[in-house]
Every structure is written in structure tokens, then in C-alpha cells.
Amino acid sequence: MTVKPEDDWVEVVASIPSMLEDNATAAVMEANIGADGFEIRDQGSFKKSQPGRVELVFVTRGRDVAALTQRIDQALAPVGLHTEITTVPAPESAWRDKWKEFFKVFYVTPRIVIVPSWEKHEPTTAEVVLNLDPGRAFGTGQHESTRLCLRALDAIETRGHAARRVLDVGCGSGILTVAALKLWPESRAVMLDVDVDSVRVAMENLQLNGLESRVRGETRALGKLAGKYDVVLANIQLDVLEGLLPELVARVERGGVLIMAGLLAGQEKLLEAQLGAMKAGREFAVWGRGAEGEWTALVLYRGK
Numbered sequence: 001m002t003v004k005p006e007d008d009w010v011e012v013v014a015s016i017p018s019m020l021e022d023n024a025t026a027a028v029m030e031a032n033i034g035a036d037g038f039e040i041r042d043q044g045s046f047k048k049s050q051p052g053r054v055e056l057v058f059v060t061r062g063r064d065v066a067a068l069t070q071r072i073d074q075a076l077a078p079v080g081l082h083t084e085i086t087t088v089p090a091p092e093s094a095w096r097d098k099w100k101e102f103f104k105v106f107y108v109t110p111r112i113v114i115v116p117s118w119e120k121h122e123p124t125t126a127e128v129v130l131n132l133d134p135g136r137a138f139g140t141g142q143h144e145s146t147r148l149c150l151r152a153l154d155a156i157e158t159r160g161h162a163a164r165r166v167l168d169v170g171c172g173s174g175i176l177t178v179a180a181l182k183l184w185p186e187s188r189a190v191m192l193d194v195d196v197d198s199v200r201v202a203m204e205n206l207q208l209n210g211l212e213s214r215v216r217g218e219t220r221a222l223g224k225l226a227g228k229y230d231v232v233l234a235n236i237q238l239d240v241l242e243g244l245l246p247e248l249v250a251r252v253e254r255g256g257v258l259i260m261a262g263l264l265a266g267q268e269k270l271l272e273a274q275l276g277a278m279k280a281g282r283e284f285a286v287w288g289r290g291a292e293g294e295w296t297a298l299v300l301y302r303g304k
């Protein structure tokens with residue numbers, strides 16, 4: 001199939017046997033594929049894969065599709081012999097908006113409610129409403145790790161934790177920052193992400209909630225940031241958190257809270273052990289642990 005390379009969105013689809021999903025996903029995550037979006041399609045997705053197979057879908061626009069296909073092929077070569085890679089046009093509106101049908105108003109806690117920007121909702125005065133259009137950034141609230149962070153924020157605010165400065169590392173759609181700024185109306189926040197598009201989307205979401213004057217969004221590395229924060233959030237995967245842990249710890253104010261998520265069950269123990277081996281880490285105590293499905297979050301309190 002001929003695909004016009006410049007302006008049209010295309011999907012480069014690698015179909016693999018289901019049993020190779022974990023290895024194949026790990027292989028493409030490690031390789032620098034350079035697509036604009038990535039999705040794993042299986043039998044549970046709204047666009048289903050073939051039975052017994054899983055599709056790794058790389059969505060892209062304006063890139064060299066042949067080179068992209070080659071990088072996917074190279075990344076998957078060691079994993080399995082039965083990879084089929086096809087390229088199909090994906091008009092932006094078709095793939096971009098389809099998921100919106102499945103994204104409705106929903107409550108993460110009795111008071112925190114997520115409202116997609118295209119849905120209507122009449123909140124009660126007690127509700128903390130997160131208005132959101134995540135676009136292609138991570139963070140709709142539909143992932144367990146995001147929900148664990150939102151529940152942790154709700155819990156620590158309910159227990160009387162005071163926050164004036166919030167840091168959200170790996171902000172994605174900005175969902176956690178929106179929640180924090182609404183839970184603590186006197187607070188200000190810094191959002192960081194390595195992905196420039198995520199920072200842009202996050203700023204748009206902060207604007208959607210009328211919070212843009214209380215936040216700074218940056219692609220700056222955490223190590224280049226100064227200052228201390230009463231709440232530090234990091235919902236990123238284990239290997240990244242392990243690398244960032246000393247810098248995360250350094251940014252937590254005495255009496256402050258560090259919330260880490262994006263961890264599979266059991267991985268929080270590895271971070272706790274790493275923290276215990278750090279001098280500053282001994283000032284932290286576990287305030288709480290959250291779990292949903294195979295995901296966990298760790299909530300740490302830094303003594304005063």
C-alpha cells in the first residue's frame with residue numbers, strides 16, 4: 001500500500017504471537033523507534049487484533065516511514081520469527097478521536113471526579129473536578145498508577161497534610177498537578193516531563209481548569225531544578241525512578257511527602273531498599289502503600 005509520507009497519519013503495525021508480547025514490548029521500548037504514538041492492541045482493544053496475536057501499533061506523521069519500519073524490524077528481530085509489519089493510513093480524526101467514546105465522567109475517589117472536556121457534568125460543591133483533554137499525553141485517570149496517585153493525594157490532604165509547593169515529575173497530561181492545585185488552593189506547582197508535547201498538553205489542561213497562573217511546565221531535567229516541595233509526585237516506571245531517586249529525595253521538604261507510582265507489585269520494595277541505603281533516605285518513613293491490579297504506589301513522608 002502506498003502511503004503519502006508527509007501530512008497524513010499512518011500506523012505501522014507489527015503483528016506478533018500473543019505469547020511474545022512481553023518480550024516484544026520490552027524490545028521496542030528499549031529501542032529508540034521514534035514514533036509519535038504507541039498502542040498495544042489485543043482482543044480487549046476496541047480495534048481488535050487477530051486471535052492469538054497482539055499488534056504493536058506505532059502511529060506517526062511526517063516521518064520517514066521506511067526507516068521507522070526498519071527500526072521496528074531490527075528491534076523485534078531477536079524476539080521472534082513471525083513478525084509481520086504493515087503500514088496503513090490512519091486519518092487523524094479516526095484514530096485520535098475514537099478513544100473519546102470510551103472516556104466518560106468518572107469518580108476516582110468519592111470527591112475527585114474526572115471530566116473529559118467534551119462531556120457535561122454538574123458538580124456538587126464538595127467535588128474536586130479535574131477537567132481534562134489528555135490528547136496523546138499519558139494521564140486520563142484510566143490507568144491504575146494515575147488513580148493510585150490521585151487517591152494518595154486525596155488521602156494525605158484529608159489527613160491534614162499542608163502543601164504550598166508541588167512538584168510533578170513526568171506530568172504527562174498534567175492530571176496530578178490539576179488535582180494537587182485544586183486540593184490545596186494556596187499551592188503552586190512545577191511540572192516536568194522529558195516529552196515536550198506532554199508539557200504543552202499539560203499546560204493546556206491547567207488552562208482548562210483556570211490554574212495556569214499557579215504552575216510552571218518545563219522539559220528541564222529534574223537534576224537542574226532547585227528548591228524544596230511539600231508534595232513530590234513521580235508516576236514513572238521503576239528503572240527511571242531508580243535513576244531519579246536521589247534527585248527526587250533532594251527535592252522533598254522536611255515534613256513533605258514523596259509519592260512514587262508506575263511500579264508493578266513488589267517493585268516498591270526495591271525502591272524502599274534503595275532509599276534505605278541512602279543517607280537522606282533514612283529520614284523517610286512509609287506513610288502508605290496503594291495497590292490496584294498489578295500496580296502499586298509508595299507514599300513516603302520525610303520527617304521534620
Ligand SMILES: C[S@@+](CC[C@H](N)C(=O)[O-])C[C@H]1O[C@@H](n2cnc3c(N)ncnc32)[C@H](O)[C@@H]1O
Pocket residue numbers: 138139140141145146149169170171172173174175176192193194195198222235236237240244262
Ligand atoms: C506514566 S506517565 C505519567 C503521567 C501522569 N503523571 C499520570 O500520573 O498519569 C509518565 C510520564 O513520565 C515522563 N517521563 C519519563 N521519563 C522521565 C524523566 N526522566 N523525567 C521526566 N519525565 C519523564 C513520560 O514522558 C510520561 O509523560
